[in-house]
Amino acid sequence: MLYEYHLKTEREGFYNITSYVRQALIESRVTSGLAVVFCPHTTAGITINENADPDVVTDLLYALDKTYPDRPQFRHAEGNSAAHLKSSCIGASETVIIEDGRLLLGTWQGIYFTEFDGPRTRTFYVKIIKG
Ligand code: ZN
Numbered sequence: 001m002l003y004e005y006h007l008k009t010e011r012e013g014f015y016n017i018t019s020y021v022r023q024a025l026i027e028s029r030v031t032s033g034l035a036v037v038f039c040p041h042t043t044a045g046i047t048i049n050e051n052a053d054p055d056v057v058t059d060l061l062y063a064l065d066k067t068y069p070d071r072p073q074f075r076h077a078e079g080n081s082a083a084h085l086k087s088s089c090i091g092a093s094e095t096v097i098i099e100d101g102r103l104l105l106g107t108w109q110g111i112y113f114t115e116f117d118g119p120r121t122r123t124f125y126v127k128i129i130k131g
Pocket of ligand 1: 076078084
């Protein structure tokens with residue numbers, strides 16, 4: 001079962017999309033298998049990280065900016081190579097195991113859509129695979 005979602009984003013940010021994935025799982029009625037969360041954009045991504053302290057994702061955004069700053073040597077005419085770099089660093093998807101009808105996420109884990117070149121209306125997909 002494939003589920004498609006849309007998200008309005010700010011310039012940069014981590015958006016907790018765990019509830020969307022849980023909703024897709026409930027609708028699918030799958031109790032054992034895999035959930036694949038996929039981002040079809042080149043300046044955004046999907047990652048799993050802490051869901052309790054919002055300072056964690058703020059620190060991640062800060063560190064990504066320090067690690068991948070915009071550089072005058074970048075050639076990409078659109079001017080957003082730093083966002084492309086961050087997207088590749090974070091990755092375009094995450095896979096979560098489904099067992100007993102629930103996602104096997106750790107207590108402190110949340111699934112995040114990461115925006116590096118907003119504001120935009122973004123899309124992400126959740127594929128629930130029975131198995
Ligand atoms: Zn670009």
